[in-house]
Amino acid sequence: MEFKLDTRLWSTKARNLNPYVPGEQPKHDNLCKLNTNENPFPPSPKVAEAIAEVLSNQADQLRLYPAPESDDLKQALAEAYKLEVNQVFVGNGSDEVLALVFASFFLKERPLLSPDISYSFYPVYADTFGIELVKIPLTEDFSIETNDYRQPCSGIIIANPNAPTGILLSLEAIDKLATEHPNAVVVIDEAYIDFADQPEASAISLIDKHDNLLVTQTFSKSRSLAGLRVGMAFGNPSLIEALTRMKNSFNSYPLDRLAQAGGLASVKDEAYFEETCRKVIELRQQLTSDLSDLGFSVLPSQANFVFARPEQGNAGEIAQTLREQGVIVRYFNQPRVSEYLRITVGTAEQNQRLIEALKQRVSA
Amino acid sequence: MEFKLDTRLWSTKARNLNPYVPGEQPKHDNLCKLNTNENPFPPSPKVAEAIAEVLSNQADQLRLYPAPESDDLKQALAEAYKLEVNQVFVGNGSDEVLALVFASFFLKERPLLSPDISYSFYPVYADTFGIELVKIPLTEDFSIETNDYRQPCSGIIIANPNAPTGILLSLEAIDKLATEHPNAVVVIDEAYIDFADQPEASAISLIDKHDNLLVTQTFSKSRSLAGLRVGMAFGNPSLIEALTRMKNSFNSYPLDRLAQAGGLASVKDEAYFEETCRKVIELRQQLTSDLSDLGFSVLPSQANFVFARPEQGNAGEIAQTLREQGVIVRYFNQPRVSEYLRITVGTAEQNQRLIEALKQRVSA
Incomplete structure (x- = not known):
């Protein structure tokens, strides 16, 4: 059915959106x-096994709401990454986690800083929430010069490795950014970090040092679960608490029972x-x-x-x-x-x- | 780990939230x-069968992103409810659908109207998006008097049957509300409609008549799938388009592959x-x-x-x-x-x- 688009009843926000276009x-x-x-x-074959178990032994479970805070999955992630459970947040893919991050930390009078070439959903979120995004140009060779970020801001978001370049920023540079911006939330979006040559590339190791550092990751890439929609964030408990409250003001149960069970099995099969x-x-x-x-x-x-x-x-x-x-x-x-x-x-x-x-x- | 809550880095929006508290x-x-x-x-046993099939024959599928617009599921819903597919929207539970509804249609200068006793997530959404919510008292016997809604508004949202009362509003009353408020979006939240004695209680039959009428439903109650997180909205294609754009500005892939397959099987087992x-x-x-x-x-x-x-x-x-x-x-x-x-x-x-x-x- 063809139809003539009529935006008369839309909110101004709806009219001004520039939605993300997935591949x-x-x-x-x-x-x-x-x-x-x-x-x-x-x-991991354990993922299908765990989901099949929910369906067979406990098929009746699908009639019940899932655990709203995905407790078991968060616990497993905390153990895997040697964190406390209150330093872990999970959501319906890291895209949902990032949306909550923007609303929780970047919706302020000062602008958000991000590289000019990066994940193309960042400007979409900024538009969605009415956040000013200042793009900091990458250098000629597509790398990040941390000194270019020395300006007042609500936060900094960097994909690391960056997309679509694949270039990795060092932990020293991230440490410097977090130190130089104590009143801004520095978000490192590590969707691809597990493919780095060195196993210690993740900024998770820095979150105990910096209360303003948040690291996001996803099950979609290194855990081969793009079809299951599980993403997570790691950071200081006060940052995690903001995300939890924001989630419970949008959608209390974003992870279904099968995604929680499958995600848990994936984490356990190291x-x-x-x-x-x-x-x-x-x-x-x-x-x-x-x-x-x-x-x-x-x-x-x-x-x-x-x-x-x-x-x-x-x-x-x-x-x-x-x-x-x-x-x-x-x-x-x-x-x-x-x-x-x-x-x-x-x-x-x-x-x-x-x-x-x-x-x-x-x-x- | 006990921690001292520090909201220094939170946005004002995050500080002012009043999150929903699920049962x-x-x-x-x-x-x-x-x-x-x-x-x-x-x-329905067909749900577990359909999910098991994705896992067994096509386990490899979980590595791939799901269909971002849940095309097959929307098509099945369109057929089941005798609608065009562009009159159907699906989301991660009707809670997510409702969040997108609030952002798309109620974020205006005029207030939103809703009964004083209703689903307790409505005031949470209003707070989240900064929407003024005017509560219209139910009558002494907890029913809705449509004449009480005669005031300027951006929209009206009513749970029907209402929660927690269980009382049903007639289609005549809904027809009247939509007619009397041509410039407001009237949302009928039919989470429980399938339990009405008469099978024709749903306002879906009115959406061809009113371009300002949106009906939301869920798989969580009558389809016994609270654990799978699937909700939907039915309405004029221009309303559906606003929801689609808003979704793609928050989270492009809210329904995982298993939820899409399970939901589809449920719809087919009438x-x-x-x-x-x-x-x-x-x-x-x-x-x-x-x-x-x-x-x-x-x-x-x-x-x-x-x-x-x-x-x-x-x-x-x-x-x-x-x-x-x-x-x-x-x-x-x-x-x-x-x-x-x-x-x-x-x-x-x-x-x-x-x-x-x-x-x-x-x-x-």
């Missing part, structure tokens, strides 16, 4: 889907998690090397994707050609990055299919 | 849990759904009769709970005595309703256990 989720099979940074490996991350890191190294051999300039990625600029040819056209061959990558037609393709690290077979498609193009 | 979810077994209006019967509703209605009639025999005044409920006032004794003390016997009901220590208990309709055995506990108390 497409095509329904066709046999596509080589390297566009939304999903993990090429399935989740060996599978570490093995998967190691394999993705190896595949990234191989993909980087293969793309370089084809003349691409590849930024030094610590994530499960690479950001690569072709030696010649238009990146948008290359993305289109790849699509015609059934290989989907992400292209951002935006200043500074329009010469690049963001390519998710796939399985060895998927990466090979991409490389073959690119070779065909070169030889054509 | 408790005790973890002990053998409790007779009649406090949160869950369905006493399990969901026979099970109707049978369950019929059984709950019969049990409500029996419970009402048994409580009346014990001297309770029971409001005429069309929901899966009853609101009952004891002939003598303090309602709060009775709730406490019941709790000591393992029977949990909900008590609201608030003006006008503090003499009542809200009792969820349980299985025949649960209802009997409640009645026996109340009899013991009388004879003690």
Whole structure:
């Protein structure tokens, strides 16, 4: 049914939204889907087992509301990351967690600071909540210069590794940012941190030192559970309490019983998690090397994707050609990055299919 | 770990929240849990089958993001309710849907109107979004007088059947409200509508007539899926579009893959759904009769709970005595309703256990 859009009854806020546009989720099979940074490996088999157990032994449970604060899942995360349970928050994917973060900490008179090239949902949240976002340009080589953040602000949000560049900021730099902005909340969005070469890259180790530091993570990437919607935040109990109150003013039960059970099983299977991350890191190294051999300039990625600029040819056209061959990558037609393709690290077979498609193009 | 709450880094919005307090979810077994209006019967067996199928045949799917707009589930709902798919919205429980409704339609200079006794999350949302909520008193017998709503407003929100009274508003009255307020969005929150005696009680039949009428429903009550978090809204495509944009400015993927598959299976099993509703209605009639025999005044409920006032004794003390016997009901220590208990309709055995506990108390 076609309809004529009528915004007469909408709030001004609704009229002024600039919604996030997720990477497409095509329904066709046999596509080589390297566009939304999903993990090429399935989740731990323990996840399906735990969910099946809820369904079989306790099917009756689905009729009951879930634990509103996801207590068992938070407890497991606290143990895994050697934290107290009141330093842990969970939500319906890290996107929901980030929305609550914006409302809880950045809705102030001073602006929020974020790199000019970063996760494209940040400006959307800023618009949604009426927050002034000041974009701090990355340096020429797409890295973050912490001195550029020396200005009054309500907070700073940085994706680390950054998206779509994949470049990692050091713990020393994060420590410096948190120290230099004691009255601002510094949020490190670590969606991709588990793919870093060094295992100690996470800023979680700094939250006991800085009461203004909040770290967000997700089950969607390194835990292969984008389909289950679980995200989390780690920080000082007073920051966690703000998020909890904000959650309970929007939606009390954001995680269903199956997501809580599946998430818990994933956290407990540490060996599978570490093995998967190691394999993705190896595949990234191989993909980087293969793309370089084809003349691409590849930024030094610590994530499960690479950001690569072709030696010649238009990146948008290359993305289109790849699509015609059934290989989907992400292209951002935006200043500074329009010469690049963001390519998710796939399985060895998927990466090979991409490389073959690119070779065909070169030889054509 | 005890901690001293420090709100220094919170936004003013975070400091001023009055979060919703859900009914408790005790973890002990053998409790007779009649406090949160869950369905006493399990969901359709097709739900567990559909989820098990995602896990077994397609376990790999959990690594992929879900369909952001829950297309298949919306299509099934459209067919079940004889609507176009662009008249349907789904969210992470009707609580999330309602939060988006408040931001999309009520965030205006004129106030929102709602009955003084209704779902206790409404004032929480109003606080969250900074919306002025004017409470219109129910009449002496707890019914809604539509003429009392004749005042300038951004919108009207009414739970129908109302909570915690269980009293149903007629379609004629809803038709009148929508007609008399062409520039306000009239939201009918039908969480409990499927338990009405007449099968045609839903205002969905009026949405083609009124472009300002929005109906919300949930899978948590009549579909026995409180544990899965699925809610929906039905209305004119322009209203649905506002909700979609607002969703995509907060959280693009609120329904995980399992919730989408389970919800779809539930919608398709219409026979099970109707049978369950019929059984709950019969049990409500029996419970009402048994409580009346014990001297309770029971409001005429069309929901899966009853609101009952004891002939003598303090309602709060009775709730406490019941709790000591393992029977949990909900008590609201608030003006006008503090003499009542809200009792969820349980299985025949649960209802009997409640009645026996109340009899013991009388004879003690």
